[in-house]
Amino acid sequence: MAESILETEGLTKEFLGFVAVGDVSLKVRRGSIHGLIGPNGAGKTTCFNLLTKFLPPSRGSIRFDGRDITKMKPAEVARLGLVRSFQISAVFPHLTVLENVRVALQRARGGSFDFWRSDAVLRGYDARARELLEDVGLSQYAHLPAGQLPYGRKRALEIATTLALDPVMMLLDEPTAGMTAEDVDRIVALVKRVAQGRTVLMVEHNLKVVEGLCDTITVLTRGKVLAEGPYAEVSRNPQVIAAYLGTDPTISGGAGHG
Amino acid sequence: MAAGHASVAALPALHETPGLLGLSALGFNRAQSIAFLALLAALIVGPFFLYPVFLMKLLCFALFACAFNLLIGYVGLLSFGHAMFFGMGGYVTAHAAKVWGFTPELAILSGGAIGAALGVVAGWIAIRRQGIYFAMITLALAQMIFFVCLQAPFTGGEDGIQRVPRGHLFGIIDLSRDMSFYWVVAAVFLAGFLLINRIVHSPFGQVLKAIRENEPRAISLGYRTDDYKLVAFTLSATLAGIAGGTKALVFGIATLTDVYWAMSGEVVLMTLVGGLGTVFGPAMGAAVIVTMQNYLAEFGAWVTVIQGVIFVACVLAFRAGVIGELGRVLKVRL
Numbered sequence: 001m002a003e004s005i006l007e008t009e010g011l012t013k014e015f016l017g018f019v020a021v022g023d024v025s026l027k028v029r030r031g032s033i034h035g036l037i038g039p040n041g042a043g044k045t046t047c048f049n050l051l052t053k054f055l056p057p058s059r060g061s062i063r064f065d066g067r068d069i070t071k072m073k074p075a076e077v078a079r080l081g082l083v084r085s086f087q088i089s090a091v092f093p094h095l096t097v098l099e100n101v102r103v104a105l106q107r108a109r110g111g112s113f114d115f116w117r118s119d120a121v122l123r124g125y126d127a128r129a130r131e132l133l134e135d136v137g138l139s140q141y142a143h144l145p146a147g148q149l150p151y152g153r154k155r156a157l158e159i160a161t162t163l164a165l166d167p168v169m170m171l172l173d174e175p176t177a178g179m180t181a182e183d184v185d186r187i188v189a190l191v192k193r194v195a196q197g198r199t200v201l202m203v204e205h206n207l208k209v210v211e212g213l214c215d216t217i218t219v220l221t222r223g224k225v226l227a228e229g230p231y232a233e234v235s236r237n238p239q240v241i242a243a244y245l246g247t248d249p250t251i252s253g254g255a256g257h258g
Numbered sequence: 259m260a261a262g263h264a265s266v267a268a269l270p271a272l273h274e275t276p277g278l279l280g281l282s283a284l285g286f287n288r289a290q291s292i293a294f295l296a297l298l299a300a301l302i303v304g305p306f307f308l309y310p311v312f313l314m315k316l317l318c319f320a321l322f323a324c325a326f327n328l329l330i331g332y333v334g335l336l337s338f339g340h341a342m343f344f345g346m347g348g349y350v351t352a353h354a355a356k357v358w359g360f361t362p363e364l365a366i367l368s369g370g371a372i373g374a375a376l377g378v379v380a381g382w383i384a385i386r387r388q389g390i391y392f393a394m395i396t397l398a399l400a401q402m403i404f405f406v407c408l409q410a411p412f413t414g415g416e417d418g419i420q421r422v423p424r425g426h427l428f429g430i431i432d433l434s435r436d437m438s439f440y441w442v443v444a445a446v447f448l449a450g451f452l453l454i455n456r457i458v459h460s461p462f463g464q465v466l467k468a469i470r471e472n473e474p475r476a477i478s479l480g481y482r483t484d485d486y487k488l489v490a491f492t493l494s495a496t497l498a499g500i501a502g503g504t505k506a507l508v509f510g511i512a513t514l515t516d517v518y519w520a521m522s523g524e525v526v527l528m529t530l531v532g533g534l535g536t537v538f539g540p541a542m543g544a545a546v547i548v549t550m551q552n553y554l555a556e557f558g559a560w561v562t563v564i565q566g567v568i569f570v571a572c573v574l575a576f577r578a579g580v581i582g583e584l585g586r587v588l589k590v591r592l
Contacts, residue, residue: 052478078480090478092471103468104479106461111482113489115462118283122461165479 005030005169005199006051006082011060013046013223020046022223023060028169028216033191033200035214035231037207039243043223044203045087048173051201052084053077065168079107081168087177087203089154093147097138097157100146101129104164129164136160136190152183156190163194170194172202176209188212211235219243284452285459286537289590293538301444310436311508316548317447318505323528323540324454325497330526331535332458333490334470338393338522339380339400343373343495344502345517346403351503352419352512353412362425362433366446366503373499374492376403381491385484400522407517418513422506439508446504450497455537457493466490527565530572533579538592542581 006028013021021043028034036044049055051062053074061070064082078084092100105125106112133139136156141149146157155175162170175191176184188209191200195213204210210217211231219226219240227237234240281291304313322344329335347369355365384395407413414420424433433439457463468476469483476483506512515521524547532543547565554561576583585592 054474054477073482074477075480075482078478083480084478086474086478090472090475092468092475094471095467099464103464103476106464107480109461111485112461112465113486115457115460115489115493117460118285118456119459119461119464120283122464161479 003030004028005065006201007063008051009061009063011047011050011062012058013043013050013055014058019223021050021057024220024223024225026218026225028199028201030199031197032215033195033202033213035210035217036201036203036220037205037210037217038220038226041222042220044220045173046223047220048084048171048203052082052171054084078165081165082171083162083165083167083169084171085155085158085162085173085175087173089151089158091146091149091154091157091161094145096143097133097146097149098126098129098142100157101132101161101164102126104161105129107165132160132164133157135163135194137186152179152186155179155183155187159187159190159194167198169199169201172200172204174203174205176204176206184209207235285455287591289585289588289592290537293592297538297541298448301448305437305440310440312548312552314436314440314443314508315505315552316545317443318501318508319525319528319548320541320544321447321450321504322498322501323525323532323544324451325494325501326525327529327534327536327540328454328457328494328497329490330529331539332463332470333466333487335385335487335491336389336393336526337384337396337491337494338519338526339384339396339398339403340495340498340525341517341519341521342380342400342403343376343498344505344521344525345407345512345514346376347373347499347502348506348512348516349407349413349419350499352422352506355425355507356419356422357412360425361429362427362442362507365425365507366500369503369506370496370500373502374496376499377492377495378488381488381495385487385491397519397522400517400519404514404517404519407514413512413514416514418511419506420511422510422512424507424510433507443504443508446500450500451541454497457490458537462486462489527569529579531568531579533582533585533592536579536581536585536592539579539581543579546580 004027008024008026011021011024012019024047036047038044046055050057053072057070061068063069064080069077092103102122102125105128106122130139130142133142136159138153138157138160141153146154149157176187179187184206191213214231216229217231217234218228219234221243226243227234227240281294286294326340329337350372351365351369354360354368355362360368380396380399383399384392387395408415424439426432427442431438433442465481465486469486473483502516528543528547529540530543531546532541533539550564551561554564572579578586581592
């Protein structure tokens with residue numbers, strides 16, 4: 001087994017006594033695409049928020065790339081190369097598509113506190129931004145305000161923005177939620193391509209997507225890890241079938257989103 | 259802020275046209291370049307047609323509103339305590355000019371300095387909270403400053419600081435004539451206006467807009483958003499202090515009116531009437547409100563009622579404000 005890049009031990013989050021995430025020990029292998037699945041309310045998004053420090057854990061520890069990040073701030077974690085997406089499409093709606101990507105590329109300058117300088121200096125990032133847009137098929141929308149993009153394209157833009165940071169590891173929160181079949185295929189292909197040389201942890205409801213993409217999956221129910229392993233193995237686990245799939249997984253395929 | 263978004267959302271999607279006469283270097287598009295040239299012309303011919311003291315008052319409020327707009331329009335922060343920077347700037351400038359014998363430019367800079375100092379502290383406390391809580395904290399801090407101004411010996415309590423001399427610019431040029439001082443005020447306004455425009459169109463400004471649009475996303479890209487908000491808040495407070503200081507020299511008086519919470523409300527009103535998040539809106543809003551206060555003064559208490567009606571009308575029907583609506587009609591960004 002290759003080394004793990006992200007490791008949690010006894011990760012727990014309680015909200016006023018309600019255990020949203022309880023004692024989760026997760027190991028994500030470097031270079032893998034790891035799926036996090038489970039029914040609604042299983043604690044997947046809470047788990048994401050804990051890993052990216054948007055929520056402080058009640059107990060437990062998180063190590064990323066050999067470093068303890070349990071007490072870090074979200075912006076610091078992002079700077080280490082652990083970059084997340086959001087469940088609700090997270091673009092900057094009134095910035096143009098190009099500017100969206102450029103804001104991320106601008107991070108390469110370090111802090112942008114130079115309020116006295118013209119933003120013409122940012123044009124140096126335009127070429128790279130266009131490359132990234134080309135890569136996700138958004139070139140022709142470069143000057144459109146991001147808010148006017150169709151939903152599926154917004155998710156693609158979000159991925160391009162995340163990629164602009166050249167992250168070591170990407171956390172994708174339901175990248176295909178609410179998409180048409182055509183969009184889903186495009187995103188799946190995209191994730192597969194951009195995952196080269198990176199590690200991806202994704203929450204996903206669409207089991208077909210999970211089956212096609214993920215090397216390993218972890219099933220969460222009621223905040224606890226129920227099973228972990230390759231899709232084929234986990235999907236045969238009777239406990240998983242009972243708790244999550246309900247029926248034969250090949251039938252429930254694309255209809256996992258509830 | 260929902261209101262801030264609404265005003266921006268109201269603008270049509272446009273391809274930016276380059277500015278005129280190299281004004282695009284300032285970040286202006288074509289329409290903004292024309293508007294800027296019109297503003298310059300108005301600044302130059304204005305005092306030959308209108309009472310210079312009235313114009314100076316207008317320019318001080320215009321700068322104040324522009325400084326306020328930097329926060330609400332470009333960071334999405336609604337401060338309800340900007341009177342503390344404006345009023346305190348006035349007191350410190352007046353004190354520096356009268357008691358310490360500072361030259362006017364240094365006295366005004368002292369007003370800016372106190373605005374900056376207060377801004378760092380108030381901002382540091384307030385930006386930990388969002389939305390209405392942010393507004394309430396700024397209001398509470400401003401009320402504390404008001405109380406200090408009421409009690410502290412140097413502010414002169416209910417009397418304020420009176421008979422403040424304008425002095426000599428750089429110790430040389432006598433500014434006691436209104437026409438002489440007008441050019442100083444116009445220069446201060448213009449410098450502040452252009453600085454704000456530069457801030458908005460800087461790498462820093464780009465991050466501010468990202469924060470306004472989607473703060474969690476900006477954080478997830480590795481930006482320490484609180485730091486950016488604090489710098490923006492301090493810049494805004496500094497300019498508000500400069501505006502207040504300049505106003506104190508215009509009238510030769512610094513009083514509790516400028517540090518009272520109603521002044522914080524007035525600047526919100528000006529910015530809203532002119533157009534949140536627009537370049538020229540706040541100045542236009544200040545012009546509308548100050549003009550109303552001056553020329554409708556004969557109606558006495560009715561001025562407040564008329565202001566109220568305009569405020570309600572703006573919120574209900576013209577959320578983009580005078581300049582925002584004008585921009586929509588002309589299909590340009592102003």
